[in-house]
Amino acid sequence: MRSVLADSLDLRQIALHNYLDAPDPLPPRCIVQIHWYREPNFQRFLLENQFKCVVIGRHPLDVLLSVLEFIRHEPETSQWLLGNAGIPPELAGQPPSSDAFADYALGWGAENLLSVTYQWWHDELALRVRYEDLVKGSNEKFAALVAALTSEAPPQRLDESLERFDFSYFRSLPNQHGWQGRAGLWRQLIPARTARAIFRRHRRLFDVLGYDVPLTLTTRQQAMRNWEALS
Known part of the structure; x- marks a missing residue:
């Protein structure tokens, strides 16, 4: 999801284990993937840098x-x-x-x-999506997510990004x-x-x-x- 959003919205990708390791300053247009607690210091970091949060639920x-x-x-x-x-x-x-x-x-x-x-699922401002919906083979959920984030990405670009970062790409890593x-x-x-x-x-x-x-x-x-x- 990070790769698709970054490609379709022209964002720099950043993957972190700890938000304190983020570049300083952050790029003006970026997407950060992280598995981190919903705690006050991290919440303040997200707010100060004007991030929108997306949380993925999975069984x-x-x-x-x-x-x-x-x-x-x-x-x-x-x-x-x-x-x-x-x-x-x-x-x-x-x-x-x-x-x-x-x-x-x-x-x-x-x-x-x-x-x-579990912690981030309680965040009222977070966009919540489910893994099960994303792997059904339809672009509908991705399109809805992009629309919730911005109106800048044309549908054609999203389709191209989904094709570029298909399952075979991640299997080849x-x-x-x-x-x-x-x-x-x-x-x-x-x-x-x-x-x-x-x-x-x-x-x-x-x-x-x-x-x-x-x-x-x-x-x-x-x-x-x-x-x-x-x-």
């Missing part, structure tokens, strides 16, 4: 799956929230049916990681930032008992973001076979 179980895959290829994940995401090095390479994954997903590190979206690009994968890869346990552990977060965890028939053995098939 927390799919988020945890994405993290599990991404840490295999991107070492800088250890810097998320300055290490407060608490991702243990030994988690890399483990399947979502493993005890290691369940232990992390039920622990403090996962709660800290997932809480950032060194850290393989593109993996499956579909919603609801957790149903196949996380055993039903583990999924329900994670839901109970983080129930408030699921409720606020509007996600549920209906019971599936996925056993630990079936989840492992599905994971191996994807790998």
